[in-house]
Amino acid sequence: MLFITNREPKFSIQTKKNREFDFDLKRNAPSNSIYCCERVDKDKYIELGSTKWLKRIKESTAEQILFFIHGFSNLPEPDIFPRTEKLQKLFDEKEKNLVQVxxxxxxCDNDLGIVVDYWDDQESADMSAFSFARALQFFMKWRDEQPDDKQCLKRINVLAHSMGNRVYRETLSVWNKYHLSDGTPLLFRNSILMAADIVNESLGKGEKGHLISESSRNVSVYYASDDLALRASKISNLKNRVASRRLGHSGPENMDNTQHNVFSIDCDNVNHKYDNPKGHSYFLDDGNGKAGVVFEHLFNSIKTGRVEISDKQNRRHTL
Structure with missing residues (x-):
């Protein structure tokens, strides 16, 4: 499994191709560097270097790439990699070689409890934007330097979960501010904002999150009002005098103020069925290995490039 990270490794922070890579979990501050790596087994990782890593993506048999940006209080093992494996398995069962996750x-940190860690993780999410923005710029440069007959033509999608949406939003904001002169390019086929832990006006015109709409063909916002993890997030924000609904609780505050490619998908009826009792990670299976309706919906968006909605006038859908 390929992965990219700005978590610092143990020992040297200098990139070294083909070395064993081991996360230094005691360091919780984002690195200025980006490490392009492969997970070859549980707790066993190799740093490939950016050139080899991008070549591996280009030569992959998968038609599309899905970058999965995890939420807060998640560690590589046992959280992020097992969840990625589950996502990959669900995609492969639907259609082999369609998506590489x-x-x-x-x-981020997970040893002090949700409310305490929450603010540390917010700061880490914001600071991570600078390294990931440089990674985006490097990718664009690499892509533009490829000969016409060797261009990487894979479609790119993003699935951001929980506070991963903050990482995504801030990355595009930093990329636009420091690296681009004419606005963000249309780089992503689908941006899937799952249980997003950002304010619900984030996608509105003039807001930072509007860049997600500008850089994507489709933006699908999956939300549930009884998401208990986001209720804890709300408590933490109120405690620190930040009063705003979360995008993953209510969907976009005002759909009329969002770009036409933003779609609002209500998961209230199913979120606890697929993630009991929190109702927060409801985009995977039903607990028995069978794909849930949320996964089926996002799979269809990735497969077809079109988002299924029942209320086309208001760009809304209920699962």
């Missing part, structure tokens, strides 16, 4: 691992 690549986790984007940013440094």
């Amino acid at each position: 690549i986790p984007v691992i940013w440094p």
Whole structure:
């Protein structure tokens, strides 16, 4: 499994191709560097270097790439990699060689409890934007330098979960501010914002998250009002005098103020069925290995490039 991270490794922080890579979990601050790696087994990783890593993606048999940006209080093992494996298994069972899932691992903490860690992870998410923005710029440069007959033509999708949406939003904001002159390019086929732990006006015109709409063909916002993990997030925000609904609780605050390619998908009826009792990670299976309706919906969006909605006028759908 390929992955990219700005978590610092043990020993030297200098990139070294083909060395054993081991996360330094005691360091919770984002690195200025990006490490392009492969997980060859549980707790066993190799640093490939950016050139070899990109070549591996280009030569992959998968038609599309899905970058998975995890949420807060998640560690590589036992959280992020097993979840990525489950996602990959679900995609392969639907259609082999359609999607390759690549986790984007940013440094967060999980040893002090949700409310305490929450603010540390927010800061880490914001600071991670600078290294991931440089990674995006490097990718664009690499892509533009390829001869016409050797271009990487794979479609790229993003699935951001929980606070991973903050990482995604801030990355595009930093990329636009420091690296681009004419706005963000249309780089992503689907941006899937799952149980997003960002304010619900984030996708509105003039907001930072509007860049997600500009850089994507489709933006699917999956939300559930009884998501208990986001209720804990809300408590933490209120405690720190930040009063705003979360995008993953209510969907976009005002659909009329969002770009036409933003779709609002209500998961209230199913989120606890697939993630009991929190109702937060409801985009996988039913606990018995069978794909849930949320996964089926996002799979269809990735497969077809179109988001299934029942209320086309208001760009809304209920699962």
